[in-house]
Amino acid sequence: MTVAVELQDVRKSFVSKSSTTLALDSVHLQVQAGDVVTLIGPSGSGKSTCLRTINGLETITAGSIRIFGKSYGKAADAHILRRETAMIFQKFELFPHMNALENVALAPHLRLNMSRREALDRAEALLDRVGLKAHRMKYPRMLSGGQQQRVSIARALAVEPKILLCDEPTSALDPELVDEVLELLKSIAASGMTMIIVTHEMRFAREVSRTCHFFDAGRIVESGKTAEMLNQPQTPRLQAFLSSLKNL
Numbered sequence: 001m002t003v004a005v006e007l008q009d010v011r012k013s014f015v016s017k018s019s020t021t022l023a024l025d026s027v028h029l030q031v032q033a034g035d036v037v038t039l040i041g042p043s044g045s046g047k048s049t050c051l052r053t054i055n056g057l058e059t060i061t062a063g064s065i066r067i068f069g070k071s072y073g074k075a076a077d078a079h080i081l082r083r084e085t086a087m088i089f090q091k092f093e094l095f096p097h098m099n100a101l102e103n104v105a106l107a108p109h110l111r112l113n114m115s116r117r118e119a120l121d122r123a124e125a126l127l128d129r130v131g132l133k134a135h136r137m138k139y140p141r142m143l144s145g146g147q148q149q150r151v152s153i154a155r156a157l158a159v160e161p162k163i164l165l166c167d168e169p170t171s172a173l174d175p176e177l178v179d180e181v182l183e184l185l186k187s188i189a190a191s192g193m194t195m196i197i198v199t200h201e202m203r204f205a206r207e208v209s210r211t212c213h214f215f216d217a218g219r220i221v222e223s224g225k226t227a228e229m230l231n232q233p234q235t236p237r238l239q240a241f242l243s244s245l246k247n248l
Contacts, residue, residue, distance in 0.1 A: 002033040002068070004163055004194045005054060010063035012049055012218075023049045025218035027063070031211075033162075036195045038205040038226060041215035042241060047198045050215070051165050054196065055087050068162065086161035090168045092148040094140040094155075100127060101136040104155045111159050119158075126154035130184060146177030153184060164188065166197040170204075182208075202245055206230055214238045 012024035024046050031037050039047040052058040054065060064071055067084050094103050104123035108114045114122070127136050130150040140148050149169060156164060169185065170178045182204050189195055189208050199205055205212060205226055212226040214235075222235045233239045 003030055003066070004033040004035070004068060005029070005031040005196065006066040007050070007054070008064050008066075010050075010053060010065060011061045012046075012053060012058060013061045023218055024053070024060075027218075027220055029213065029220065031163075031194065031196060033068075033194050034192050035211060036189045036193075036197070036209045038209040038212045039196065039198045039215060040200070040202070040205060040212060040241075041221075045215040046218040047215040048167050051087075051167050051196060051198050054163075055085050055165055056082055057087070084161060085163045085165055086156035086159050087165040087167065088149070088152055088156050088169050090171050092140070092145075092152045092172070094148055094151060096140050099137050099139050100132060100143070100151045100154075103140075103151055104158050107155060108158045122158055123154070126157055127151070129157075130154045144177060145173045146180045149173065149177075149181050150184060153181075153188070157188070161193075163194045163196065166195065166199070168198050168200065170199070170201060200245075202230060202242070214241070216241075 007027050007029040010024055010027040011022070014021045014023055027050060029050070039050060041047050049058060053060050098106065101120060101123050104126055105116070105119040108122055109116055109119035124133065124136060127133050130153055132147060132150055132154070135143060135147060143151065166185065170181050173181060182201065186208050197209065209226045212224065212229050213220045214222040214229065216237050222229060222233065222238045229238070230242065233242055
């Protein structure tokens with residue numbers, strides 16, 4: 001089986017004038033191609049930082065990251081990661097001065113060297129896939145939160161990533177909009193896409209992922225099959241975390 005992502009002894013420190021914060025502490029993680037993995041844990045536990053290092057949005061202090069066998073360790077190597085990955089953000093991060101079609105078409109035009117016409121055609125097809133073809137000329141301010149997140153999903157898919165990274169993709173949505181985004185992500189997962197998802201939605205984690213990793217204080221404290229971990233947590237810290245949640 002092909003290993004898509006491998007983190008070996010990854011450490012990440014944030015340094016300020018007054019202090020140093022260790023966000024990731026000797027993280028080891030392996031994701032097989034075609035697998036869907038969820039990262040769970042309390043706020044500030046390191047799971048989003050871990051995701052951002054995989055995409056090269058954060059440099060690592062020590063250790064190494066491999067994407068399909070290609071090694072990354074320095075900021076200068078971040079482009080290696082971004083060739084194979086795309087990311088869906090918590091707060092959509094759409095360009096406000098571009099309509100939905102232009103937001104989705106921009107990356108394939110610049111990153112894949114598509115002609116503008118080819119990129120727009122791809123964008124229109126993807127907006128149709130996420131149910132927004134009729135809204136393709138609308139600007140982000142004219143769309144609901146769920147619609148904006150679906151545009152950002154189409155934008156991520158537009159560069160044909162081998163690995164899709166999702167950083168709490170429903171956390172900025174009103175409750176009634178969550179299901180439409182989760183259903184779309186489940187359909188993408190069912191297509192065979194390699195996905196790593198940071199989420200607080202435990203029901204979603206249970207439905208979509210085979211493997212789960214629980215973060216606490218920058219470390220992976222417990223890993224295993226998602227259903228088994230959520231039904232029978234082994235560590236006191238995961239037991240306490242799950243008992244504090246309502247969406248199991």
